[in-house]
Amino acid sequence: MLFHLLYRVLSDDIGFLRVFRYTSTRILAAAITALLLSFIIGPWFIEKLKSRQIGETIRTDGPATHKKKAGTPTMGGSLILFCLTISTLLWCDLSNEYVWLALSVTVAFGAIGFADDYAKVAKKNKAGISGKLRLFLEFAIAGAAMAYLFHSELMPETIRLSVQLPFTNFYTQALVMPAWMYTIFGAFVVVGTANAVNLTDGLDGLAIGPSIMNAGTFLILAYIAGTETTIINATGKSVTIAEYLNVAHIDGTAELAIFCAALFGAGVGFLWYNTYPAQVFMGDVGALALGGSIGMLAVLTKNELVLLIVGGLFVFEALSVIIQTTSFKITKRMTGTGKRVFRMAPIHHHYELKGWEEPKIIVRFWLISLVLALIALGTLKLR
Template sequence: MLFHLFYDVLSKIEGFGWLRVVRYTSTRILAAAITALVLSFILGPWFIERLRNRQIGQQIRDDGPESHKEKAGTPTMGGSLILFCLVTATLLWCDLENRFVWLALAVTVGFGAVGFADDYAKISRKNTKGVPGKLRLLCEFAIAGAALSYLFLSDVLAPDIRLQVQLPFTNFYGDGLVLPAWAYISFATVVVVGTANAVNLTDGLDGLAIGPSIINAGTFLIFAYLAGVETTLLVQLGSELRQQNLAEYLHIAHITGSAELAIFCAGMLGAGIGFLWYNTYPASVFMGDIGALSLGGAIGMLAVLTKNELALLLVGGIFVVEAFSVIIQVGSYKWRRKRVFLMAPIHHHYELKGWQEPKIIVRFWLISVLLALIALGTLKLR
């Protein structure tokens, strides 16, 4: 909204020409991050106090680590604050005619609504059983499937890149794996839903999920900007000089309009950092399913919209490991009646081994930073 007000209206008035600076994506990336961060800082104390007054407290699972019992009653559903700041910053600074932004927002808010219903059910029943798992997954698949069907059956993406999957360390153009429409939509839907639930599984310690989410937002900000920016370079190809945009130079998909997603990522980054101020150990508020599912859905959509579905395995490596630790634990107990880990997800395994909670959190953050740097490094290896 501010982008259209400043650029389309005020910048054309004499004396306000300097407002044309908002036409640059980089300017609006900074503006969105600052807006979301400042909103989080301003609204955080009031929001947490409201949660306390309404007795919206966390329910602790009975079979969890003993140290978690003291966290019972800590305000939850703090993801509402993340969602509000992210959506507000995006609507203020993005080009609202960009369909990539609306698709990302639709899935983020839709998954947030599913998370809200799950949190509300837990609080009202005063136990850890929320919306039945099958119903929750059905809603998630419906939301993601509808958004992705529109994406890949419309003209939002160019035909030559619409159904391609970038294979690691290869040139997107010519070396990508091309899937039938039904297979790609199914694959992309699983990516989004899987990421959302993996982030939800990771959200078990103070700041554990929001840290990697911030790192993922920063990484996909770079991916989205490089894929969509129209800046060209003069490149020596054999004996001739040719102009290439950054995406062509890096052998990744050039997706016209995707640079606006960098502003969405900046909003997520700012909102995440602002929330971390209150969620860091010992947490004053938990994000709840409304935060974990919305952030996970957003990250999954960013991977699909920027054609980095497989790179997500690296960028979101912490989430992948957390999810697979649960799958392995359940599968092993079902077939062998033996547990691989002391407890799943894997962060609880380390708690029961005697690691202090802050040590687990910070080490998982550091691993997430390393994985993000490796993922960014693949840009040059292509």
């Protein structure tokens, strides 16, 4: 909206407004807008949650230290969604279909999380809506997004059916899938990421910290994939930055960098209230929205497998649950007594029960996520 007004309408009359044609300017504006909105609205929003008694219900089988968190306002992810959406609508080029795809999936996954949170608050327990219904809705949304991506022909077929393997040349070594297989694969990337982030959201600031780092990483990846800026390669030829780095060049995806900036700003603003000891929890409305957006960004920028690196902490958390559940079921079937690999899953609870203080777990997991983000960016050059 502001992009259209400031650049396309007023820039002819007010010359300095032409600065808003630059993606870099709008990246900065989107991040600052989302951050300021969080700071301005956050205190009022948290008070509203308190007054309506929208508080967290603590699982009975969880660590004993969590009992003091009962009643802490939840569904704070609605604040992230609001700030992200407003900033995106203000600063992105709204004729860009990639932006609408990413934003639509984010809001839709947030809506599923909102319904789940509301059911938990209404019932005063951790059940929420049924797991099968939630998964069905998630796959329906992700599948619809994949179908639109293919039928709208946003990307050339050679790009949209290809998956880049880390440390390889996209143009000569990409894995090419049939359309039906990539549709399933892409949907699993989005749904898997959404639920992995949701599993990670068990300690104050634990999920939002790595999500911010993911947003920053995909900001860079989206800009590289979409920018028309050229450089001279070793042969003296002028090529785009993406072609120079042997990653997919996708017209239009640079606009996703602005979406990522808004996500980054909204995340930092929320962390202000969610850091230990948390004033508010994001709830499923935040975790599913964040995960859905990160998964969709990976698909749209052709970084589906790089996501395993940059989002490695989320993968680790999800794997700990899978390993724990599988181990218990197999050993119970074989011996009659189920055995667990970890003291509790997801893995952050394992360290809690080992005696680690919550802030120590959070900061160490943030550091792991930061290192993984740097490694993911390092793959751009190691090809």
